[in-house]
Amino acid sequence: MSQQAWRAALAAHPAxxxxxxxxxxxxxxxxxLAIFAGLQPGFGVPIVVVLHLPxxxxxxxxxxxxxxLGLPAKEADSGEQLQPGMIYFAAxxxxxxxxxxxxxxxxxEEPVYYSRPAIDFLFESAADVYGPALAGFLLTGANQDGxxxxxxxxxxxxxxxxxxxxxxHVPTMPMAALALQQPDVIAGLVEIRALLAELExxxxx
Amino acid sequence: MAPxxxxxxxxxxxxxxxxxxxxxxxxxxxxxxLKRRVRxxxxxxxxxxxxxxxxxxxxxxxxxxxxxxxxxxxxxxMFRDPDYFLALRQQVMPxxxxxxxxxxxxxxxxxxxxxxxxxxxxxxxxxxxxxxxxATDINPVSLERAERGIFAQDxxxxxxxxxxxxxGRQALSDYYTAAYDGxxxxxxxxxxxTFADHSLATDxxxxxxxxxxxxxxxxxxxxxxxxxxxxxxxxxxxxRGFLGxxxxxxxxxxxxxxxFETLCRPERIFRKL
Numbered sequence: 001m002s003q004q005a006w007r008a009a010l011a012a013h014p015a016x017x018x019x020x021x022x023x024x025x026x027x028x029x030x031x032x033l034a035i036f037a038g039l040q041p042g043f044g045v046p047i048v049v050v051l052h053l054p055x056x057x058x059x060x061x062x063x064x065x066x067x068x069l070g071l072p073a074k075e076a077d078s079g080e081q082l083q084p085g086m087i088y089f090a091a092x093x094x095x096x097x098x099x100x101x102x103x104x105x106x107x108x109e110e111p112v113y114y115s116r117p118a119i120d121f122l123f124e125s126a127a128d129v130y131g132p133a134l135a136g137f138l139l140t141g142a143n144q145d146g147x148x149x150x151x152x153x154x155x156x157x158x159x160x161x162x163x164x165x166x167x168x169h170v171p172t173m174p175m176a177a178l179a180l181q182q183p184d185v186i187a188g189l190v191e192i193r194a195l196l197a198e199l200e201x202x203x204x205x
Numbered sequence: 206m207a208p209x210x211x212x213x214x215x216x217x218x219x220x221x222x223x224x225x226x227x228x229x230x231x232x233x234x235x236x237x238x239l240k241r242r243v244r245x246x247x248x249x250x251x252x253x254x255x256x257x258x259x260x261x262x263x264x265x266x267x268x269x270x271x272x273x274x275x276x277x278x279x280x281x282x283m284f285r286d287p288d289y290f291l292a293l294r295q296q297v298m299p300x301x302x303x304x305x306x307x308x309x310x311x312x313x314x315x316x317x318x319x320x321x322x323x324x325x326x327x328x329x330x331x332x333x334x335x336x337x338x339x340a341t342d343i344n345p346v347s348l349e350r351a352e353r354g355i356f357a358q359d360x361x362x363x364x365x366x367x368x369x370x371x372x373g374r375q376a377l378s379d380y381y382t383a384a385y386d387g388x389x390x391x392x393x394x395x396x397x398x399t400f401a402d403h404s405l406a407t408d409x410x411x412x413x414x415x416x417x418x419x420x421x422x423x424x425x426x427x428x429x430x431x432x433x434x435x436x437x438x439x440x441x442x443x444x445r446g447f448l449g450x451x452x453x454x455x456x457x458x459x460x461x462x463x464x465f466e467t468l469c470r471p472e473r474i475f476r477k478l
Contacts, residue, residue, distance in 0.1 A: 079428065091453060099235060107235075108280055108424070128237070
């Protein structure tokens with residue numbers, strides 16, 4: 001998608017974005033590093049990320065990515081209130097959801113597509129809470145988790161972005177999303193990075 | 206303020222109806238997970254709307270029992286988070302040895318995986334004979350399964366790995382026999398276990414205990430209900446009694462933060478002050 005096209009899509013979105021949710025699986029670490037590289041500390045929305053990882057080990061993902069990006073990032077805590085300017089990562093072994101009071105909650109329900117945390121849990125719960133004020137990005141990945149969640153964001157009026165499957169490290173996840181809905185934007189990581197910087201900067205809340 | 210959305214109203218009414226009719230109190234459960242489970246139940250129970258589900262369960266107790274299976278989370282495994290059981294073995298059991306008799310409460314025991322894990326641990330530490338274990342849950346179907354002690358054969362490989370990582374002294378297979386497609390755990394393990402219906406939301410304390418293990422239950426509760434549960438544990442525990450929580454649960458931000466000290470931070474074991 002051209003810069004002009006995603007700019008237009010973003011400009012046409014009827015609500016100010018108050019939160020961003022991001023889902024990725026195989027190839028996700030590099031994709032996240034790429035799209036967050038354009039953010040400056042003090043960015044204006046909370047960002048919540050589900051990245052599929054093996055759940056056996058304690059994760060230092062938030063610490064490592066935060067340090068590499070020079071941005072505040074942490075593993076989510078149960079009951080924690082979402083704050084702008086922070087990147088929250090789902091903890092391995094638990095589903096992560098957003099509650100009506102904009103706090104985070106955990107669940108040990110069955111894995112979805114063998115994944116816990118599941119992107120669908122985060123996306124569907126956040127869509128329910130934020131409605132049109134939510135943006136959802138679905139990136140590279142080797143299964144179909146996140147597709148239903150992204151469709152739920154769209155259905156609640158939110159702004160949806162899918163990584164271009166032609167560019168994705170593993171295209172399965174973006175393709176599953178495209179099979180369910182036409183997102184607002186389909187783009188490569190470089191464009192998504194620019195879009196995120198713009199989305200965050202033009203936020204009016 | 207925008208009017209409440211119809212399905213949010215329906216959900217609230219359903220939860221209220223369940224409370225009024227069956228005295229199961231989900232009113233202070235976290236909303237996101239509850240919504241998801243109700244949505245799933247709608248499909249399984251073939252209801253078009255939450256209102257339709259409400260009518261169905263009000264007039265049909267059997268349908269309510271079906272719904273309850275979706276509302277509770279019967280997902281568990283033996284020696285889940287092996288580090289927790291290792292910490293119990295190394296840091297808690299030596300203290301429990303100093304008591305002539307022991308009472309242990311496993312709150313929210315679901316289908317019993319943790320009960321048998323605890324019984325095996327106690328047995329290997331020479332404490333099972335002098336222990337009484339209270340295994341409680343709100344779901345009678347789960348309690349029945351827990352009491353039977355039959356688990357799927359498929360899970361035994363993963364459970365064995367957990368058991369070994371938890372410092373197991375034998376082979377896990379020493380404690381069960383294969384039967385058809387499942388395995389049945391040695392019934393001597395549950396000789397001193399009392400399985401009982403108990404709700405952290407509506408019931409009171411029933412015994413003085415030395416150790417309470419309540420893992421991955423409180424994550425489904427809102428803050429006031431978490432506080433209620435901590436209050437019950439505090440009241441039940443003897444002086445210097447132990448409290449074990451799930452890996453993402455903590456007493457730190459509750460009203461009882463100052464009533465407990467941390468014994469092992471990563472394993473979430475606390476001790477009453």
